[in-house]
Amino acid sequence: MLSPFSLDDAALVQRYAGDPQVARTTLHVPHPYLDGMAEKWIASHLLQYLEKRNVVFAIRSRAGDLYGAINLSLRMGDQWGELGYWIGLPFWNKGYCTDAARRVVRFGFEEMGLNKIYARYLEGNGGSGRVMEKIGMIREGIQRQHAMKDGVLRDVVEYGILRSEYTCGCSIRSGNHFRGAP
Numbered sequence: 439m440l441s442p443f444s445l446d447d448a449a450l451v452q453r454y455a456g457d458p459q460v461a462r463t464t465l466h467v468p469h470p471y472l473d474g475m476a477e478k479w480i481a482s483h484l485l486q487y488l489e490k491r492n493v494v495f496a497i498r499s500r501a502g503d504l505y506g507a508i509n510l511s512l513r514m515g516d517q518w519g520e521l522g523y524w525i526g527l528p529f530w531n532k533g534y535c536t537d538a539a540r541r542v543v544r545f546g547f548e549e550m551g552l553n554k555i556y557a558r559y560l561e562g563n564g565g566s567g568r569v570m571e572k573i574g575m576i577r578e579g580i581q582r583q584h585a586m587k588d589g590v591l592r593d594v595v596e597y598g599i600l601r602s603e604y605t606c607g608c609s610i611r612s613g614n615h616f617r618g619a620p
């Protein structure tokens with residue numbers, strides 16, 4: 439399930455996003471994740487949404503338990519969105535991120551009217567790259583030594599999907615489960 443975050447989620451956000459395993463492969467999750475950061479982050483979502491800059495969803499079980507977060511950072515003038523996500527360590531490799539990402543791609547094309555959705559990962563983050571493949575994105579290239587992480591300049595791998603590929607289902611490749619528009 440995807441839904442907005444509420445301030446009641448703050449303690450779990452701090453625990454999951456604050457895990458060094460999550461911080462290790464992300465560029466925008468602060469570390470250490472101090473008291474108050476989660477509340478501030480959650481409180482920022484409404485304005486970002488109203489200004490069409492960023493849409494953030496909580497990824498939850500059907501019962502409402504928090505698994506992680508996914509967002510679409512928007513540049514409406516260029517009709518693109520950049521997907522970002524993290525999942526709490528206890529819930530890795532259960533397909534939750536893929537399910538959520540597939541739904542957010544649909545949201546981006548069908549409800550936000552985007553032309554392109556892309557995502558990037560720090561080289562070495564094979565799990566994130568696999569999610570991008572599974573949702574039908576195509577590898578576009580590498581931004582060499584593009585991001586400073588823990589004092590080291592790292593390569594960034596970029597994947598993307600166009601609206602035309604989404605609607606015709608033509609980004610289907612062996613091994614990914616993308617089905618195009620429902």
Ligand SMILES: CC(C)(COP(=O)(O)OP(=O)(O)OC[C@H]1O[C@@H](n2cnc3c(N)ncnc32)[C@H](O)[C@@H]1OP(=O)(O)O)[C@@H](O)C(=O)NCCC(=O)NCCS
Pocket residue numbers: 459460461463464465523524525526529530531532533534535536537558559560563564565566568569
């Ligand atoms: C990346 C992340 C979001 C994936 O979430 P998830 O819910 O575990 O993802 P899914 O279960 O939907 O899919 C993971 C896929 O990656 C595969 N995988 C896991 N580790 C891998 C690795 N080191 N190399 C290659 N593939 C890997 C899994 O087997 C699975 O593929 P499969 O379904 O074909 O078996 C999660 O690991 C995470 O939060 N990592 C820390 C934060 C982060 O890196 N965010 C992304 C920043 S770009």
